[in-house]
Amino acid sequence: MKVIFKTSYDNDIDLHEDWWARGKLIALVAVMAVLPFVVGEYYLAEATNTLIWSLAGMGLMLLVGHTGQASLGHAAFMAIGAYTDAALMNIGVPWMVAFPLAALAAGLFGALVAIPAVRMSGIYLAIATLALFVIVEEMIIIMEPITGGVGGIFAPSITIAGVDFDRYTSLNNFYWLCLGVVVLVTWLYANLLRSPTGRSFLAVRDSEVSARALGINVTRTRSLAFGLSCAMTGLAGALMGHYISFFNYELFSVFISINLLLVVTIGGLGFIQGAFFGAILITAVPQLISILRDGLNSTTGIDLGSVPGLDTLIFSCILIGFIIYEPAGLYGRWLKMRAWVQLFPLARRDMFRRQKTYIKTERMR
Amino acid sequence: MTLLQVEDLAVHFGGVKAVDGVSFNVEAGEVFSIIGPNGAGKSTIFNLISRFYKPTRGTIRFDGQDITAMQAHQIGQLGIARTFQNIELFDHSTVLDNLLMGRHTHRSTNWVQDMMYLPKVRRSERGHRRQVEEVIEFLELEAYRDKLIAGLPYGVRKVVEIGRALAMGPKMILLDEPASGLSVEESQEVAFWVEDMRRDMGLTVLMVEHDMSLVNQVSDRVLAVANGEALAMGTPAEVQANPQVKAAYLGTEVD
Numbered sequence: 313m314k315v316i317f318k319t320s321y322d323n324d325i326d327l328h329e330d331w332w333a334r335g336k337l338i339a340l341v342a343v344m345a346v347l348p349f350v351v352g353e354y355y356l357a358e359a360t361n362t363l364i365w366s367l368a369g370m371g372l373m374l375l376v377g378h379t380g381q382a383s384l385g386h387a388a389f390m391a392i393g394a395y396t397d398a399a400l401m402n403i404g405v406p407w408m409v410a411f412p413l414a415a416l417a418a419g420l421f422g423a424l425v426a427i428p429a430v431r432m433s434g435i436y437l438a439i440a441t442l443a444l445f446v447i448v449e450e451m452i453i454i455m456e457p458i459t460g461g462v463g464g465i466f467a468p469s470i471t472i473a474g475v476d477f478d479r480y481t482s483l484n485n486f487y488w489l490c491l492g493v494v495v496l497v498t499w500l501y502a503n504l505l506r507s508p509t510g511r512s513f514l515a516v517r518d519s520e521v522s523a524r525a526l527g528i529n530v531t532r533t534r535s536l537a538f539g540l541s542c543a544m545t546g547l548a549g550a551l552m553g554h555y556i557s558f559f560n561y562e563l564f565s566v567f568i569s570i571n572l573l574l575v576v577t578i579g580g581l582g583f584i585q586g587a588f589f590g591a592i593l594i595t596a597v598p599q600l601i602s603i604l605r606d607g608l609n610s611t612t613g614i615d616l617g618s619v620p621g622l623d624t625l626i627f628s629c630i631l632i633g634f635i636i637y638e639p640a641g642l643y644g645r646w647l648k649m650r651a652w653v654q655l656f657p658l659a660r661r662d663m664f665r666r667q668k669t670y671i672k673t674e675r676m677r
Numbered sequence: 678m679t680l681l682q683v684e685d686l687a688v689h690f691g692g693v694k695a696v697d698g699v700s701f702n703v704e705a706g707e708v709f710s711i712i713g714p715n716g717a718g719k720s721t722i723f724n725l726i727s728r729f730y731k732p733t734r735g736t737i738r739f740d741g742q743d744i745t746a747m748q749a750h751q752i753g754q755l756g757i758a759r760t761f762q763n764i765e766l767f768d769h770s771t772v773l774d775n776l777l778m779g780r781h782t783h784r785s786t787n788w789v790q791d792m793m794y795l796p797k798v799r800r801s802e803r804g805h806r807r808q809v810e811e812v813i814e815f816l817e818l819e820a821y822r823d824k825l826i827a828g829l830p831y832g833v834r835k836v837v838e839i840g841r842a843l844a845m846g847p848k849m850i851l852l853d854e855p856a857s858g859l860s861v862e863e864s865q866e867v868a869f870w871v872e873d874m875r876r877d878m879g880l881t882v883l884m885v886e887h888d889m890s891l892v893n894q895v896s897d898r899v900l901a902v903a904n905g906e907a908l909a910m911g912t913p914a915e916v917q918a919n920p921q922v923k924a925a926y927l928g929t930e931v932d
């Protein structure tokens with residue numbers, strides 16, 4: 313096992329504990345960057361989709377994983393991002409301006425609705441955000457001149473300084489654009505977590521009473537977290553709009569919200585990495601199931617494709633299995649496997665068993 | 678100089694008069710203890726000072742300022758830190774992060790600067806870390822710096838909570854039963870720390886405690902409460918000699 317010898321406070325402030333960890337991340341980004349030269353168009357499109365889901369997942373992770381608030385309405389913030397971006401571009405605003413404005417619109421809207429929602433928590437907040445989602449959906453339909461109503465809206469193709477980033481005519485460029493956005497947002501997110509702002513989010517999540525005693529304005533902190541979360545999700549929505557090209561309100565259904573919740577819980581609550589693991593699972597597993605089904609069909613002649621809903625059933629079982637047997641999520645499982653390898657052969661069975669936490673009563677102490 | 682001035686403080690929860698007309702002054706640099714049987718209203722007095730509860734009547738003044746109408750998060754900014762009877766730490770964070778959270782009132786950067794991690798953020802983080810390291814050294818928490826709270830023994834958690842309050846760099850610290858559940862040696866350590874807080878850090882200490890030997894050892898003055906009312910105030914010896922106080926502890930009525 314590796315022991316880091318810390319020689320300066322900066323060791324704890326830096327994002328990575330040493331050059332080995334930093335190098336691994338750089339290598340990962342490099343591999344991602346050369347992906348267009350390695351895989352075909354179909355898989356590159358899938359990878360782009362996964363990146364967009366990771367971005368949206370990070371948005372919800374900030375809220376659920378790091379501030380302890382629930383939301384069943386995040387599809388609405390994706391929609392606000394997508395429509396703002398597309399509508400602005402349709403009146404001639406360049407993408408470089410429309411894209412940040414999409415984040416701003418989703419973020420401001422999120423921060424505003426968070427203020428009345430701040431007294432709520434758990435299931436009540438989930439229901440309130442679900443109601444908000446319905447309102448946004450209706451508003452999209454009503455605001456037909458801007459949103460195209462039920463008919464839908466076209467997200468123009470992106471050009472930056474004359475370079476084409478269209479999702480169909482130059483998928484490679486669009487993929488790199490998404491990768492760039494994801495890397496940037498991940499960096500900002502990671503910075504936030506190692507800063508006083510990130511600590512105040514965790515404080516509000518773990519003990520609101522203590523947070524207040526430490527001088528943290530809980531309402532302000534929660535609404536900031538809500539706003540930042542919605543801004544990130546709005547960015548993902550904008551990219552999703554370009555990825556789909558032509559969409560209407562149905563693209564951002566309540567299932568998107570639920571899938572996003574699955575991304576963060578199955579990926580591993582409280583870890584940025586969890587959003588990526590979750591996004592990979594949610595986008596790749598359905599593909600994997602259909603590949604396996606086709607393989608089974610061609611080798612043995614058993615055609616499971618004729619059984620309706622089987623893919624969804626298998627997928628759901630995998631998800632349920634994860635929630636029951638690995639509450640720490642995919643990233644938690646990954647950490648455990650890594651520790652097992654590093655400690656080999658010293659790992660013990662119960663090493664990761666949750667330590668007893670002292671019982672807390674509801675009454676304020 | 679009077680640092681904290683509590684006048685005719687009362688809070689009623691429905692029919693329960695948890696605190697009912699308590700008045701006392703705490704001088705700057707003093708160790709002031711509140712004693713009383715279970716359910717006397719001691720923690721409630723702390724929650725009133727922290728502004729977690731809204732008083733039904735009465736005023737609280739700190740450092741010449743009326744804080745009765747302030748919000749809970751503003752109290753910390755004034756320089757009042759506290760611990761909780763049942764330990765309220767951030768269980769999923771490390772000891773170091775818990776202590777750093779105590780530096781919140783001293784933050785000098787906003788969220789935009791934080792997200793970009795400007796050099797200014799790093800500089801101020803180093804400063805916070807330096808302050809926190811002093812607390813770690815004072816409370817001898819070096820061995821636990823990178824440990825998660827969730828895995829720590831009870832006694833260590835109690836100390837971390839005191840540390841988090843000290844990291845705020847407060848003028849006054851409220852300790853709610855700092856020695857409950859601790860061994861005799863650990864309580865003795867708490868006594869030394871309280872004395873150091875007063876002598877070396879110039880802190881004013883307001884403490885609720887059942888352990889009378891600790892109270893006797895560190896307190897300048899003691900206030901005894903029962904059923905939400907003040908029974909007696911004075912030196913530890915005076916208060917313990919008071920017949921009403923004795924009766925309150927033994928549960929008998931005095932005429």
Ligand SMILES: Nc1ncnc2c1ncn2[C@@H]1O[C@H](COP(=O)(O)OP(=O)(O)OP(=O)(O)O)[C@@H](O)[C@H]1O
Nearest residue numbers: 690693695713714715716717718719720721722762
């Ligand atoms: N939020 C509340 N709602 C209703 N009753 C309350 C509330 N907070 C405290 N009380 C009541 O006020 C009384 C005083 O409680 P408090 O916690 O202040 O006692 P205490 O002196 O700290 O006792 P202990 O030594 O057991 O900690 C108790 O009867 C308690 O039930």
Ligand SMILES: [Mg+2]
Nearest residue numbers: 719720721762
């Ligand atoms: Mg109490």
